[in-house]
Amino acid sequence: MPVATQASLKGITPEQLESTGCRLCLNNTYHLGLKPGQEVLDAVGGAHKLQGWKHNLLTDSGGFQMVSLLKLAKVTEEGVRFLSPHDGSPMLLTPEHSMSLQNSIGSDIMMQLDDVLVTTHPDKARMREAMERSVRWLDRCIKAHKHPDRQNLFCIIQGGLDLEMRRECCREMVARDTPGIAIGGLSGGEAKDDFCKVVATCTELLPELKPRYVMGIGYPEDLVVSTALGADMFDCVWPTRTARFGNAITKHGVLNMKKEQYAKDFGPIEDGCGCPCCRPVDQEGAIGVTRAFVHHNSAKETVAAHLLTIHNVWYQLHLMGGARDAIIADKFPAFVKEFFSNLYPDRKSYPSWAVNALKTVGIDLFES
Amino acid sequence: MSSDGQQPTTTMTFELLKTAIKDGGARLGRLTFSGRRTVDTPNFFGLTSRGVIPHVTPDNVEKHLHTNGTYMALEDFIERPQQYMTRSPPIYETPSPVNKPLNSFTAMPSSIITVLGSRRLPAVCSPMGNTNQGISVFTSTGFQAVTTKEYINAVQTLNPDIAIPLADLTHKTNTPTSKRALRMAERTDDWIKEWFTEMYTKKDSKIATFAPVLPISYSMQWEYLERLSEEHASNPAVLSGLAVYDADLIPDISSSSSSSNKYKNLDPLPRLALTAPSNPHQVLRQLSLGMDIFLLPFLSTASDAGIALSFTFPPPPPPPNNPTSTSTSESAAAPESDLPLPLLPLGIDMSSPSHSVSLLPLTTNSCTCYACTTHHRAFVQHLLCAREMLGWTLLQIHNHAVVASFFAAIREALADGTFEEKARLFALRYEPEIPSGLGERPRARGYHFKSEGPNEVKKNKPAWSKFEGEGEGGEQGKEEKKEKTVEEKVDELRIQDEQSGTTSALASGVDSVAETPLVPDENADAKDLEEKGFAETVEEKK
Numbered sequence: 001m002p003v004a005t006q007a008s009l010k011g012i013t014p015e016q017l018e019s020t021g022c023r024l025c026l027n028n029t030y031h032l033g034l035k036p037g038q039e040v041l042d043a044v045g046g047a048h049k050l051q052g053w054k055h056n057l058l059t060d061s062g063g064f065q066m067v068s069l070l071k072l073a074k075v076t077e078e079g080v081r082f083l084s085p086h087d088g089s090p091m092l093l094t095p096e097h098s099m100s101l102q103n104s105i106g107s108d109i110m111m112q113l114d115d116v117l118v119t120t121h122p123d124k125a126r127m128r129e130a131m132e133r134s135v136r137w138l139d140r141c142i143k144a145h146k147h148p149d150r151q152n153l154f155c156i157i158q159g160g161l162d163l164e165m166r167r168e169c170c171r172e173m174v175a176r177d178t179p180g181i182a183i184g185g186l187s188g189g190e191a192k193d194d195f196c197k198v199v200a201t202c203t204e205l206l207p208e209l210k211p212r213y214v215m216g217i218g219y220p221e222d223l224v225v226s227t228a229l230g231a232d233m234f235d236c237v238w239p240t241r242t243a244r245f246g247n248a249i250t251k252h253g254v255l256n257m258k259k260e261q262y263a264k265d266f267g268p269i270e271d272g273c274g275c276p277c278c279r280p281v282d283q284e285g286a287i288g289v290t291r292a293f294v295h296h297n298s299a300k301e302t303v304a305a306h307l308l309t310i311h312n313v314w315y316q317l318h319l320m321g322g323a324r325d326a327i328i329a330d331k332f333p334a335f336v337k338e339f340f341s342n343l344y345p346d347r348k349s350y351p352s353w354a355v356n357a358l359k360t361v362g363i364d365l366f367e368s
Numbered sequence: 369m370s371s372d373g374q375q376p377t378t379t380m381t382f383e384l385l386k387t388a389i390k391d392g393g394a395r396l397g398r399l400t401f402s403g404r405r406t407v408d409t410p411n412f413f414g415l416t417s418r419g420v421i422p423h424v425t426p427d428n429v430e431k432h433l434h435t436n437g438t439y440m441a442l443e444d445f446i447e448r449p450q451q452y453m454t455r456s457p458p459i460y461e462t463p464s465p466v467n468k469p470l471n472s473f474t475a476m477p478s479s480i481i482t483v484l485g486s487r488r489l490p491a492v493c494s495p496m497g498n499t500n501q502g503i504s505v506f507t508s509t510g511f512q513a514v515t516t517k518e519y520i521n522a523v524q525t526l527n528p529d530i531a532i533p534l535a536d537l538t539h540k541t542n543t544p545t546s547k548r549a550l551r552m553a554e555r556t557d558d559w560i561k562e563w564f565t566e567m568y569t570k571k572d573s574k575i576a577t578f579a580p581v582l583p584i585s586y587s588m589q590w591e592y593l594e595r596l597s598e599e600h601a602s603n604p605a606v607l608s609g610l611a612v613y614d615a616d617l618i619p620d621i622s623s624s625s626s627s628s629n630k631y632k633n634l635d636p637l638p639r640l641a642l643t644a645p646s647n648p649h650q651v652l653r654q655l656s657l658g659m660d661i662f663l664l665p666f667l668s669t670a671s672d673a674g675i676a677l678s679f680t681f682p683p684p685p686p687p688p689n690n691p692t693s694t695s696t697s698e699s700a701a702a703p704e705s706d707l708p709l710p711l712l713p714l715g716i717d718m719s720s721p722s723h724s725v726s727l728l729p730l731t732t733n734s735c736t737c738y739a740c741t742t743h744h745r746a747f748v749q750h751l752l753c754a755r756e757m758l759g760w761t762l763l764q765i766h767n768h769a770v771v772a773s774f775f776a777a778i779r780e781a782l783a784d785g786t787f788e789e790k791a792r793l794f795a796l797r798y799e800p801e802i803p804s805g806l807g808e809r810p811r812a813r814g815y816h817f818k819s820e821g822p823n824e825v826k827k828n829k830p831a832w833s834k835f836e837g838e839g840e841g842g843e844q845g846k847e848e849k850k851e852k853t854v855e856e857k858v859d860e861l862r863i864q865d866e867q868s869g870t871t872s873a874l875a876s877g878v879d880s881v882a883e884t885p886l887v888p889d890e891n892a893d894a895k896d897l898e899e900k901g902f903a904e905t906v907e908e909k910k
């Protein structure tokens with residue numbers, strides 16, 4: 001899922017986002033709560049209407065931003081206490097508030113407010129507290145949720161890197177029977193091995209017929225490995241953010257279009273890519289963008305960033321589409337192997353975390 | 369022109385359908401290039417920056433921007449990065465299956481006419497000045513010289529539909545001295561001679577030449593204009609149009625206005641305005657002087673400023689109940705007068721908070737653009753306020769659509785003979801200038817402008833500054849300040865907390881900075897908190 005933080009996927013129109021094949025994108029409750037604010041959302045009739053988006057929306061709870069953006073935030077049992085970034089006045093975000101705001105946004109999938117800690121947090125007691133508090137907050141969220149008939153509230157599994165704590169949290173959360181389940185607190189700088197273990201541990205305990213959403217995951221390798229470990233949904237700002245830095249995601253790795261070597265490269269951003277930027281010019285909807293043109297305007301005109309955003313979002317969605325097709329065709333291991341062989345021309349440079357994680361689910365990257 | 373011979377040397381045709389007003393006035397025409405969109409004139413072309421219409425991706429240009437042509441400046445493509453001083457500009461090597469490298473490089477749809485000039489519009493004045501060999505241009509890596517030879521080569525390589533030969537211009541606001549003006553005319557005359565030889569004598573170029581008409585008095589450039597006229601008389605193919613830098617010269621060169629019939633053969637040529645009019649009133653004035661195609665920098669300026677243009681041609685009729693509801697004596701005295709009506713704004717500031725919950729289209733005059741039909745003011749207001757790039761994109765699409773329908777209505781009026789009256793009403797009904805807009809602009813780039821002196825206001829807000837805007841010294845001072853602020857805030861919290869009488873959660877949260885109690889306090893009940901905003905301010909708890 002691409003991330004449209006402030007109700008707009010950076011620079012591209014909802015129509016262009018639709019053309020990348022996107023049907024579910026993410027808005028941030030924290031940002032929408034500050035701008036345009038709940039009154040406006042209520043008056044306008046929700047975020048779909050605000051941004052003219054005909055498809056699905058997912059909103060986070062705002063808890064992660066409290067921790068990632070605001071150094072001065074403090075978590076109490078009541079909620080997250082922080083200083084308003086606008087005027088510095090003390091504010092409090094409770095699970096009830098988060099729900100009320102997400103009800104106003106009208107997102108199709110909403111997330112519970114959770115107590116987020118960096119996974120590398122050294123204090124075990126604090127970690128346990130965060131996990132248990134997240135469970136209590138889920139109960140408060142379920143109670144405060146006004147539209148369970150049309151908005152799906154997902155719980156978020158916490159517990160840091162402690163697998164036992166994660167298991168405990170899984171059991172508690174699953175018992176509350178939310179329509180979907182998220183694995184939270186990851187992508188905060190933990191070792192990839194640990195990340196994989198947490199995902200694998202959680203997916204093992206989760207019911208089959210509920211979507212599993214790993215929050216904040218975005219590199220192509222992470223998506224593929226997490227899919228192999230049994231996760232279903234992901235979100236990350238990385239593809240769109242890196243586009244604005246002039247980087248194109250391709251199956252052979254990330255290319256920085258600002259490099260001089262692309263100044264006279266008149267090929268598409270990625271050969272064989274089917275996105276509106278790269279598809280052959282004689283096809284419907286093709287723009288006919290060359291690497292040279294992106295290089296020419298990278299960091300100079302925003303249009304270059306918009307074009308790379310379209311390409312990168314398409315790439316990520318297409319990658320997951322390929323994984324789905326492979327699973328249906330019962331060829332998923334082959335898909336994973338091909339993915340890694342494209343990304344790393346030399347087998348020796350395969351990341352060991354991916355090799356090990358995939359081994360646990362019976363995919364051997366070195367087997368031909 | 370193409371009908372004259374068996375093998376037309378240029379693929380462009382321009383027919384004048386009607387010259388509406390006597391005395392060299394506004395005219396109705398049609399410009400056609402084979403394989404391009406037909407352009408009914410008067411009309412406008414999009415203005416690009418580095419080959420793109422700012423904020424609008426090429427697919428949206430084709431789908432949503434009502435423009436049939438674009439102007440591109442060579443100076444946007446020929447920078448020499450410091451580490452790669454010797455490389456030739458990449459654009460010259462663009463492969464193009466349709467032999468339109470300029471379109472191919474910029475991904476501009478091939479249906480769109482391209483005009484290539486040397487400088488951006490408006491151009492930054494170069495401190496180096498021009499020489500007899502060529503002009504000085506401003507690239508994203510600094511000033512550099514472009515000789516006439518280089519320019520001709522570039523034009524032949526890039527193969528635009530229309531090319532504007534080099535002109536010796538100062539790009540300053542003040543009028544040049546007569547000595548300078550004379551040199552401008554002489555140099556431009558020399559350069560055009562070379563141009564015609566290189567382009568049409570030595571080679572059989574298909575590119576349509578729009579020769580510059582300089583922004584100096586007629587008496588200074590009559591010799592140059594005479595040459596244009598003669599060359600065109602001997603071979604119509606060498607000259608397809610005029611690039612006019614000063615609309616007030618049109619009466620001098622059109623045969624119907626002056627006594628002389630000297631330039632009669634220049635009359636049927638399309639006139640492209642490089643005059644950068646700053647509002648639609650100026651457009652109307654230049655148009656009634658006989659301008660055909662406009663380049664309008666005010667479009668992007670308005671979009672960047674968060675302005676949705678809102679004018680229509682003719683202006684909307686005055687509200688019917690207006691005269692009766694106000695003073696009856698006034699309406700009785702001057703029933704036909706449109707003076708008491710308040711002037712209408714040319715644009716609406718979309719960044720104004722008054723639009724924050726408005727589900728209206730950007731402007732209410734039945735605009736059919738993508739922005740008006742799929743989005744509303746509340747979204748654009750939110751985007752501008754959040755500095756999301758999409759806000760400017762939507763405004764560009766809307767503003768181009770407004771101007772496109774403005775020109776369409778003008779053409780209609782010219783066809784049915786009501787132009788003069790409607791133009792008069794327009795001048796009376798609308799404010800003289802486009803509002804400046806309070807919204808924050810997108811980031812300005814180095815090639816957009818050049819500072820021209822000391823004490824100039826910075827174009828961009830600094831991206832970061834010292835914490836809380838003060839604190840001296842380096843890291844140390846900054847850290848101290850930060851710590852202090854936290855403590856201050858915590859103190860504030862504590863005081864408020866004591867005042868409000870609730871203790872527990874907040875107090876303990878303050879005492880142990882990282883830790884909070886495991887079990888909620890019995891008195892704490894989040895339910896009774898006001899459900900307003902993202903989270904309520906603590907003061908409200910009282």
